[in-house]
Amino acid sequence: MTDQAVxxxxxxxxxxxAGKVAVLIAILATxxxxxxxxxxxxxxxxxxxxxxxxxxxxxAANAWNHYQAKTNRQNLSEVAAALPGTDREHYRxxxxxxxVEKESIRxxxxxFEASSNEWNTLxxxxxxxxxxxxxxxxxxxxxxSLAAISLLSRRTWLLTLTSAVAAFGxxxxxxxxxxxxxMPFSAGPLLAAFGAAALTEVFRRVGRRLSN
Numbered sequence: 001m002t003d004q005a006v007x008x009x010x011x012x013x014x015x016x017x018a019g020k021v022a023v024l025i026a027i028l029a030t031x032x033x034x035x036x037x038x039x040x041x042x043x044x045x046x047x048x049x050x051x052x053x054x055x056x057x058x059x060a061a062n063a064w065n066h067y068q069a070k071t072n073r074q075n076l077s078e079v080a081a082a083l084p085g086t087d088r089e090h091y092r093x094x095x096x097x098x099x100v101e102k103e104s105i106r107x108x109x110x111x112f113e114a115s116s117n118e119w120n121t122l123x124x125x126x127x128x129x130x131x132x133x134x135x136x137x138x139x140x141x142x143x144x145s146l147a148a149i150s151l152l153s154r155r156t157w158l159l160t161l162t163s164a165v166a167a168f169g170x171x172x173x174x175x176x177x178x179x180x181x182x183m184p185f186s187a188g189p190l191l192a193a194f195g196a197a198a199l200t201e202v203f204r205r206v207g208r209r210l211s212n
Contacts (some may be wrong), residue, residue: 019137021151025144028166032140035173038131043175046126051140056112063109067102074098110210132176 076096081091143166150158 012197017154017156021147024159024162025147025151028140028144028147031170031173032137032141032144033165035133035137035140035169038173038176039130039137042126042130042133046130049123049126053116055124056116056119060109060112060116063105063112067105067109070098070102070105074102074107128175132172136169136172136176139165139172143169 058146077091077094077098080086081095143162146158148163148164150156150162
């Protein structure tokens with residue numbers, strides 16, 4: 001009984017199948033490495049932005065402390081101006097000067113607070129992108145494992161599942177690169193996974209019929 005007689009058409013691959021799967025594994029490994037590297041860069045950017053936010057927050061706190069000190073001095077000048085026998089014109093001038101200085105300090109503190117909020121927003125966006133890149137890299141690793149199993153077992157139908165997982169991860173990577181907001185289990189990546197699985201299944205069946 002020949003080897004071809006034992007095989008069920010379309011369920012087991014030959015030597016050409018092994019070569020194609022090996023190329024697929026290499027491509028998936030490259031994509032997974034790229035996604036992991038970019039994800040690490042996004043994580044580092046998020047940490048840098050968070051550090052900048054903390055610096056600006058500290059600067060804002062220092063400015064508000066300075067503002068409070070000026071307010072205290074202004075209040076003391078107001079009390080002194082109300083006392084009999086004091087140089088009221090002098091203290092009125094002090095009150096006016098402290099008011100001007102306080103306004104300048106208040107604007108500076110508000111600028112630091114606004115800058116801190118902007119850095120925090122950027123940090124959150126980068127963390128979101130990092131999670132997307134990480135999920136994309138994990139999906140490629142799973143796809144590599146499935147491809148390796150299909151290579152060892154010679155089961156071509158496993159490539160359908162491999163394509164679905166790989167497309168899922170690639171779509172996540174595209175969303176992260178845009179950048180877009182969808183989370184890992186939103187409609188876009190899932191539709192891409194189903195589409196890749198369907199397309200792979202069509203190619204597999206067409207190839208099986210052509211080989212008969």
